[in-house]
Amino acid sequence: MAGKPVLHYVSARGKMECIRWLLAAAGVEFEEKFINTPEDFEKLKKDGSLMFEQVPMVEIDGMKLVQTRAILNYIATKYDLYGKDMKERALIDMYAEGIEDLCQMFRVLAVCLPDEKESKTSLIRDRTKNRYLPAFEKVLKSHGQDYFVGNRLTRVDIQLMELLIYIEELDPSLLAPFPLLKALRSRISNLPNVKKFLQPGSQRKPPMNAKQVEEARKIFKF
């Protein structure tokens, strides 16, 4: 089956955004079927399309893949963004999992209750400044290359790009002490596929507004 991948999710970043990024960076066109109401979600579940009754779900190559990491791993492997051997994959996974931990904090922040916002923001700032960005800057410094692993583009560069944008949206000054990361961000955003994805009108999603958070709460019952 040669059709385009079809992404099933709400029209928001959430856990699907990293998948959109990776497909876009790989130059893969994809379609999206949005879950707009609780009924849409119930239907998807009743269809038996969702292995664990959860989204993201991506129809690709005859499979209905669920679980964000499973989907990312498959896309990265298929489009040669996962390193050339086991050792490179080990490094890629270490970096990607760290990026994902911090991304997850941003996702939780986006939907948390108003009285939790301050403490969560403060934790994100601390982790960004003192744990994650220093670790990633150190990697780039250690080899002086243009990409994180193996001197060529891999999923790490793309996943980090997404994360740096979230950090900038929170507070651009958080990036100031990290010149190599800033340079990488600039380089990656100039890659043709990434550049296109960063333009208005692409399938990249904006931050959620309060109304969208409410709708997501209704759909996913949280």
Next chain:
Amino acid sequence: MTGKPVLHYFNGRGRMESIRWLLAAAGVEFEEELFETREEFEKLIQGGALMYEQVPMVEIDGMKMVQTRAILRYIAAKYDLYGRNREEQAWIDMYVEGLRDLSDMIMFFPLSLPEEKAMNLEYILQRATTRFFPVYEKALKDHGQDFLVGNRLSWADVQLLEVILMTEECEASVLSGFPLLQDFKVRTSQIPTINRFLQPGSQRKPQLDEESMGTAKDIFKFDRGMFLKNMSTIVAEY
């Protein structure tokens, strides 16, 4: 340096237990350096060995690997427990990620606030029996094979056994509606490397008791109820 992997963690299951299981199932001997105090943990951090100041950390093949999934994937790939192709890998990934969601819930359960314990336990068991176990029962039923993916042992089978046993510790009869999982449990437990790991005296760790819970809290500074439900995913901040 013996060449064996060295596991750095505290003396408990936590996030390292899946790694112990996978190494054991693969027949790989490993050593452990288990810290018992906050000071020892900080010493490890200060030594610069932990990329994100977190454990698990496993010294293996000249690397100081961190991030549980990164470590598990490396071991699975190295010991041919990760499928034969991209598609089998995708199925294994889906299965282990689902199991991770369930095992994280169980792992964090002892940290529930006392007044939430009963409710959280009920939630775990409901999820186990209506969302997770049916998936694995169906997988085994659909292909009628002994293993989840590709008709041979993979990481997914090892993790499924681990999680079945963890869930039974919460509720002994939890597999009562799942005959194929019961058979799977018996069969997989008899695989020689796994059977050895299940014997007393192996490096498998027991459940947390009050004392080791206290130690874990001191080392990792857990200081509030951390069992949070957010879209059925457990979120922890530490």
